[in-house]
Amino acid sequence: MTHHRISNGSYRPPVWLPGGHAQTLWPLLRKGPFPVLQRERWDTPDGDFIDVDWLPHIPGSPLVILFHGLEGSSSSPYARALMRLLSDKGWNGVIPHFRGCSGEPNRLPRAYHSGDADEIDWILERIASQHPQIPRYGAGVSLGGNALLLWLGTRGNAAGPVLKAAAAICPPLDLSAAGHTLGKGFNLIYTRHFLTTLKRNAAAKLLQYPGLFDQARMLASRTLYEFDDLVTAPLHGYRNVDDYWQKASSKPHLSGIRVPTLIINPRNDPFLPADHLPTPQDVSAQVSLEQPSDGGHVGFVSGPWPGHLEWLPHRLLAFFTEARPSGQSPPGTAGYHDAPRIIQAS
Numbered sequence: 001m002t003h004h005r006i007s008n009g010s011y012r013p014p015v016w017l018p019g020g021h022a023q024t025l026w027p028l029l030r031k032g033p034f035p036v037l038q039r040e041r042w043d044t045p046d047g048d049f050i051d052v053d054w055l056p057h058i059p060g061s062p063l064v065i066l067f068h069g070l071e072g073s074s075s076s077p078y079a080r081a082l083m084r085l086l087s088d089k090g091w092n093g094v095i096p097h098f099r100g101c102s103g104e105p106n107r108l109p110r111a112y113h114s115g116d117a118d119e120i121d122w123i124l125e126r127i128a129s130q131h132p133q134i135p136r137y138g139a140g141v142s143l144g145g146n147a148l149l150l151w152l153g154t155r156g157n158a159a160g161p162v163l164k165a166a167a168a169i170c171p172p173l174d175l176s177a178a179g180h181t182l183g184k185g186f187n188l189i190y191t192r193h194f195l196t197t198l199k200r201n202a203a204a205k206l207l208q209y210p211g212l213f214d215q216a217r218m219l220a221s222r223t224l225y226e227f228d229d230l231v232t233a234p235l236h237g238y239r240n241v242d243d244y245w246q247k248a249s250s251k252p253h254l255s256g257i258r259v260p261t262l263i264i265n266p267r268n269d270p271f272l273p274a275d276h277l278p279t280p281q282d283v284s285a286q287v288s289l290e291q292p293s294d295g296g297h298v299g300f301v302s303g304p305w306p307g308h309l310e311w312l313p314h315r316l317l318a319f320f321t322e323a324r325p326s327g328q329s330p331p332g333t334a335g336y337h338d339a340p341r342i343i344q345a346s
Contacts, residue, residue: 010292011294011300011311011315012292012294012302013294013302014303014307016304016305017307019268020269020270020296020297021186021270021296023266023268023294023295023296023299023301024190024269024270024296024298024299026299026301026307027077027078027300027309030077030306030307030308030309031080032081032084032309033080033084034075035080035083035087036055036056037053037054037074037083038054038055038056039052039102040054042126044122049106050098050099050106050123051097051103051104052094052097052123053094053095053097053102054092054094055086055087055093055094057092058090060134061091062091062092062134063091063092063094063134063135063137064082064091064092064093064094064316064320065123065137065138065139066079066082066083066093066095066139066141067120067139067141067144068095068097068101068141068144069143069144069170069298070114070143070194071194071198072141072142072143072144073095073102073103074102077309078141078169078298079095081312081313082139082313083095085310085314085317086317092131094127098111098116098144099111099112099119100112100201105201105204105205109208109209109235111201111205111232111235113143113232113248114143114146114147114248114249115150115236115248115249117150117151117155119147120147120148120151121155124136124162124163128162135164135324136163137165137166137323138152138163138165138166139167139169139316140167141168141170141298142171142297142298143171143172145168145171145263146168146171146172146173146248146249148166148168149166149168149171149253149254149257150250152166152258153250153254153257156256156257157258159257159258159259160258160259163259164323165260165261165262165323166259166260166261167263167264167319168262168263168264169298170266170271170295170297171265172271173249173251173265173272173277174272174276175245175249176242176245176246177272177273177276178271178272178276179224179225179241179245181270181271181273182224183223183225187270190271190297191222191224194224195227199218199221199227203215203218203219206218213231213234213235217230218230228241229241251276251282254282254283255282256284257283257284258284258286260286260288261286261287262290262319263278263283263288263289264290264291264292264315265277265278265289265290265291266294266299266300267291267293268293268296269297270296270297274291277289288319300312300315
């Protein structure tokens with residue numbers, strides 16, 4: 001049975017905020033209040049640690065696990081907005097920080113990267129073992145979305161017992177296309193923003209581990225290509241930046257996803273050109289592609305000026321509610337034979 005569902009998730013931007021760049025940058029000024037979160041520190045399997053921020057637990061309620069983007073955290077605008085809505089709706093929420101993103105340097109030379117599916121794996125397994133009786137949903141934003149999709153695509157049916165459904169928001173599915181796009185023109189503004197904290201953290205890492213990489217070259221890097229080639233790729237077991245970007249891209253693995261999954265990619269996202277977005281032929285029957293014409297990179301501002309960020313959290317909860325287990329199918333198999341769905345809002 002073929003589904004071509006255009007749900008009320010079809011995002012429409014406010015008329016006062018046209019264009020992908022404006023829709024990307026404006027939310028950075030609209031963070032909104034910080035929800036009450038409780039922090040736990042977890043030791044990693046390899047002797048490091050991560051910090052995990054929880055909403056106050058509500059027994060029996062569904063749980064949404066949010067993986068943040070590059071240099072993001074629980075204080076990122078999209079994280080605040082989602083946690084506020086979950087709290088209002090009586091759902092549980094948790095934001096695991098990637099290593100070094102919680103405000104304190106991690107212990108090991110490695111940090112985190114776009115292909116960190118193994119990191120996603122042990123975090124999700126631990127959460128599932130702590131909360132086995134409640135429905136669990138995974139969401140990933142940008143880098144976190146790519147890593148979550150890579151986990152889903154490479155784990156296949158094994159992901160079903162861990163997550164009932166998942167969503168990726170603005171994942172850079174083709175890291176080479178996204179990385180090179182961020183290295184030119186106006187997009188260098190975003191690159192400079194990322195490199196400010198990436199370089200600061202890398203310099204701190206050199207104090208822990210002198211000689212880990214060439215400090216002068218690191219500080220001189222002007223693009224993510226240069227930084228990832230010198231720092232990210234070798235620290236995480238890749239030959240070079242091209243090897244990293246190829247192997248860590250989730251797009252080639254979307255056909256392996258066996259859990260109901262929503263992928264939202266605005267066609268005007270400055271980070272990933274629309275001609276690199278997936279088509280129904282690229283994904284499994286469990287994947288819904290939503291590709292609105294607007295939204296920017298994790299923007300989705302709505303309402304009259306100055307706008308708010310409520311559209312995205314409501315869209316995610318609507319999808320997760322729709323995917324709630326009905327009891328007829330074993331985990332990860334419901335709707336497996338449906339045709340892929342693509343939603344293109346004009």
